[in-house]
Amino acid sequence: MAKEGITPRSTDYSRWYLDIVRAADMADYAEVVRGCIVFKPTGYAVWEAIQRGLDDRIKATGHSNVYFPLLIPKSFILKEAEHVEGFTPELAEVTRAGGEELTEPYVIRPTSETIIGYYYAKWVQSYRDLPLLLNQWANVMRWEKRTRPFLRTSEFLWQEGHTVHASEEDAERETLMILHDVYGDFLEKEMALPVIKGLKTENEKFAGALRSYALEAMMQDGKALQAGTSHNLGQNFARAFDITYSDQHNQIQHAWTTSWGVSSRLIGALIMAHSDDDGLVLPPRLAPIQVVLVPIYRTDSERAQVMEAAARITGPFKGRIRFKVDDRDNLTPGFKYNEWELKGVPVRVELGPRDIEKGTVALARRDIPGKAGKEFVPQEGLIDRIEALLVSIQQGLYDRALAFQKAHMRDVTTYEELRHAVETGFGRAYWAGGATDERRIQEELKATIRVIPLDQPDRAGRCIVTGQETGQQVIVARAY
């Protein structure tokens, strides 16, 4: 039975998602600014946890953070042919500022390759300046017609890495390193999201890239969500912006660049991958609050006794666990349980006068609702038990998501099988088709080739649309 105010997933998955966003205090999506949302405290705290996990990995792999201007001269966008075509329909333009009409409008960055390209051309002179490894955390804007909180909004928050290299091999190594060691590692270890990594087709690649790699995750309705992308831009932007360097032999060469990003849509991924009909479910490593202690009392003297015990019990938590003692008066324990369940806190500790007598607490895990996830345990050794429980919940969420992904991944050999597969999950098919075949799938099945996975089979098979023999498989799915 679902909570009051939350539509069960089985009734209407899309409605359920919006209910969770609202009930867990993640976002306000009143459209006073077209397609934009407010990140409310729970939503923003999750974003801060995502930022921390990614930022650590980005820095550990040798990148520095920087910040480039929000506005881009419109002429910059026009310099790379595919880039113009890809982004022009989505641009927001500043045409008036300081009380005057501007002679050249600015656009609000939809992504920053062009403005960064301008500066890189100035900064990069010699092979000694390479590689140049920078990243920025920023807001970006793409004017969207149909929006959904976190998943697709006109303004969103993201990080965008932009690097410059002396050779194609170096650029490709960077692109794949980000895919595996930064994004893959983060998504699987911190977000408990199993992902399929692969190459995008020509149709689906980033506007201006040589090759785009992506990580695709499966949501609980079987649809795909692109969780991150890493692009080898080749020399496209280097040519458009004249990013050149003199090599060891004093020859001027065009550089090779990459860009890669993940955005606040990961908050949506987190909700849709793990949450249930009782509210948000957060992986412990990303949970802003990992443990909440709810005191139970009736009288003032019971309150004093319980609060004192709560302070004693949580004393050792400091610096090891992110916790909160919910000491709000005038709210029943039941009300508090409900609120913290909605907000996805992984572990709840209940403590009342009888527990104090017995030297125990009740421990409830969020990922297993109801009695099955609750046990009475001794206060002694509680912190070790909770730390172990957090690890176990983290692993449990990953395992559950992986099992779901496997159960909803179908190897298909006919178009009809594919049609069925994408209704409940991913279809994996041999593919030697072209852009026209891809468009046909999109129109008929409302599905796209998500990636050409890096993991490919040992033997060949027949293409699902052309019948040709091919060694290449693709993943097809409906996507957010």
Added chain:
Amino acid sequence: MAKEGITPRSTDYSRWYLDIVRAADMADYAEVVRGCIVFKPTGYAVWEAIQRGLDDRIKATGHSNVYFPLLIPKSFILKEAEHVEGFTPELAEVTRAGGEELTEPYVIRPTSETIIGYYYAKWVQSYRDLPLLLNQWANVMRWEKRTRPFLRTSEFLWQEGHTVHASEEDAERETLMILHDVYGDFLEKEMALPVIKGLKTENEKFAGALRSYALEAMMQDGKALQAGTSHNLGQNFARAFDITYSDQHNQIQHAWTTSWGVSSRLIGALIMAHSDDDGLVLPPRLAPIQVVLVPIYRTDSERAQVMEAAARITGPFKGRIRFKVDDRDNLTPGFKYNEWELKGVPVRVELGPRDIEKGTVALARRDIPGKAGKEFVPQEGLIDRIEALLVSIQQGLYDRALAFQKAHMRDVTTYEELRHAVETGFGRAYWAGGATDERRIQEELKATIRVIPLDQPDRAGRCIVTGQETGQQVIVARAY
């Protein structure tokens, strides 16, 4: 003698500032986007350190982070009379988006009281919802005619806190708590900046505020820099946006709001308060790298020996000190010393073959240039010595800045004395003048009343412009 490429402060303070910004790799201020800069790695790393120090204090005092839209419907700005007047000349407007002309333009937030006011009116219903204590980290835009990196740019980075309270007293308590416990504490303890706290005059207050408080710091040229502001907005925005709540007696009341912010101009303050003719000087608590170890060697075997010793010596630093071993080849130690001096690293450790023989290292402190700041110390106990040295440098920078502030603060009793005082520092004067007198000072002396300090004298004196007896003193200075 100043470094190559750095104009001495005594020659041209303004040029010196720009030279430090460039030489320390703080920013690129090529004006491809009107009035905007690029935060380069050193500059952004300092901003991250500032964010961390402030964010910890903002959260510790009960506030949560959130994120509101970048764009604000232009009509919102028009709702609060003083606010319109203050910000209209500086607005950047989005008039076209997604390929269409907009029926109502948006402005890029110059500050967010209005868009936040709209949401607060929805969220606040009852006294139980109060206080509402939120903060956001964001970019904002004010179209500026004359710009200077970090100090005044069209786009800048900041935090803006926005709170709602049930009474004037609660709002005033919040405003002052932020002034003292968040901003004052941060500026003095982390940035080593002594500040003068006080009230702004009606002329100088925030557009739309009941009362504005500010913290003013003195730069090395004697000019003032407003390091932070905290505003009691009274019921002005609550009335403009209809932020009401029902009180304990079920009566509908207008709420009281506050807002407060500090921005990336603090990076400029940090440069101008502490740096010298050799480059940046950073307080250890904010330095992205606190200690750099420069290995000295001629041969490969020396290199191997020195690098092994460097690893051994810095092993215990991990988790206690932010350090870097500069293992770059093909650069001389002298080149490296120069670079880390420019970038303001507080402590340098030099380690060569002779040091290894003797079991010593050379330790150079950035705040005391040349031989006076260098000593040879045993490797044993090095980490404790360095930690003590970092504390001592932090305190030394504060003490030096405080001594400078005191030496350049003059109590003045005549207009002529004030004229002289503002040429080299701050003038403190009794004041009972009005807005016209304030404007006269601004025109004639190019100076403004920075604050009416919270610390006021015990006895009265004669107003410097009207001759009236008054108990109120003000601080007058030229300002950035």
